[in-house]
Amino acid sequence: MNHSSPFPRIAVTVFVAVTPMLLVRAWAADRITLTNSIDNDEAIVLLNGCSTEKVLRVRHHLDIDNVAKGSCLSEAIVFSSSNAMFLRENLEWKNNDTDTIDIALKKPVKVDVVIWLARADAKTGPDGAETHIKKANELFDNNKVGVTFAATFEEVFSDTDAVEKIGTSCSPLNVKSERGPNVFTEGSINVYYVTKADSGVTCKPQNPDILFIGTNASPTSLAHEFGHAFSLSHEDPGTTNVMVGGSAETRTNFTDGQAFRMNVKCSSIVANDPSDLQARLSTTPEPSHSCRHCDDNTGGSSSAGSEGCPSIDLDVEHK
Ligand SMILES: [Zn+2]
Numbered sequence: 656m657n658h659s660s661p662f663p664r665i666a667v668t669v670f671v672a673v674t675p676m677l678l679v680r681a682w683a684a685d686r687i688t689l690t691n692s693i694d695n696d697e698a699i700v701l702l703n704g705c706s707t708e709k710v711l712r713v714r715h716h717l718d719i720d721n722v723a724k725g726s727c728l729s730e731a732i733v734f735s736s737s738n739a740m741f742l743r744e745n746l747e748w749k750n751n752d753t754d755t756i757d758i759a760l761k762k763p764v765k766v767d768v769v770i771w772l773a774r775a776d777a778k779t780g781p782d783g784a785e786t787h788i789k790k791a792n793e794l795f796d797n798n799k800v801g802v803t804f805a806a807t808f809e810e811v812f813s814d815t816d817a818v819e820k821i822g823t824s825c826s827p828l829n830v831k832s833e834r835g836p837n838v839f840t841e842g843s844i845n846v847y848y849v850t851k852a853d854s855g856v857t858c859k860p861q862n863p864d865i866l867f868i869g870t871n872a873s874p875t876s877l878a879h880e881f882g883h884a885f886s887l888s889h890e891d892p893g894t895t896n897v898m899v900g901g902s903a904e905t906r907t908n909f910t911d912g913q914a915f916r917m918n919v920k921c922s923s924i925v926a927n928d929p930s931d932l933q934a935r936l937s938t939t940p941e942p943s944h945s946c947r948h949c950d951d952n953t954g955g956s957s958s959a960g961s962e963g964c965p966s967i968d969l970d971v972e973h974k
Contacts, residue, residue: 684718684722685754685756686719686756687716688757689713689714690757691760691761694736694737698713699711699735700712700731703730704728704730708969730742730744731758733758737763738760742918765803765804767807768788768804768843769807769809770784773818774849782873787878791804791877795878798909798914798973811837820837824851853869855867855879855902857884873902875903875907879897885916886920886921886926895908898913912968912969
């Protein structure tokens with residue numbers, strides 16, 4: 656009885672098996688692959704250029720619509736937790752062929768921090784430097800900035816000469832040369848925990864590697880000052896952005912536009928270090944320049960700023 660209709664069954668089988676393959680082939684013209692992801696998180700990939708960004712979410716690989724030859728989406732920026740921000744410039748898209756953009760992620764950029772404890776109660780507890788550095792690492796990682804802080808602690812509060820040299824503020828701005836190795840470490844961010852009733856200050860633009868944290872700091876204050884050292888200015892109050900002034904503990908967010916600037920803007924302490932910058936730039940093809948002078952005009956649109964920097968407002972939801 657059932658032997659009477661074998662052909663329609665075969666026909667249905669062939670249709671189901673073949674048609675989706677044809678659809679996938681026609682659609683999946685280009686491919687982005689990610690390797691070396693430390694957390695295997697869903698990375699944010701921005702194809703950037705000509706006043707626009709194409710926002711993609713990629714875990715291992717993603718097939719995308721064919722990007723036309725000569726497209727102004729000329730670079731790929733990748734944010735992935737526990738990996739360095741990745742930037743590849745001068746992408747060359749072809750028509751018809753499958754372009755594969757292979758992105759080998761790298762370890763996060765490690766920033767050495769020396770925390771000079773110029774007051775006795777500053778290291779431990781909920782308001783201490785240990786809590787602050789942990790919070791800074793958490794905020795930078797949660798927002799996929801690609802930077803990690805390695806702190807060492809120097810207890811100098813009983814050394815009156817050291818405490819005097821450290822002072823309590825950025826002035827005079829030439830203190831660096833007068834400080835000497837017992838209160839300043841070259842090549843590190845130097846953070847001074849002092850008795851001043853203040854949340855914190857970064858001695859920029861002269862000495863962005865010198866920060867002061869006062870007695871009014873909250874656990875988010877150190878991350879906020881690191882943001883200043885990495886080129887960022889204040890954001891308007893009323894949001895949860897880390898760069899809102901004051902010391903609110905509700906500050907949790909860096910935008911992707913801010914994360915890009917911290918890594919690449921010339922006034923950022925890490926973008927100015929060629930070896931650090933090289934850690935996040937793809938070397939093939941060769942990067943065309945070492946750092947960028949991004950425009951911070953917030954504008955409210957997603958249009959790219961100067962020198963191809965994404966808008967500072969660009970903020971992709973991280974899942
Ligand atoms: Zn500030």
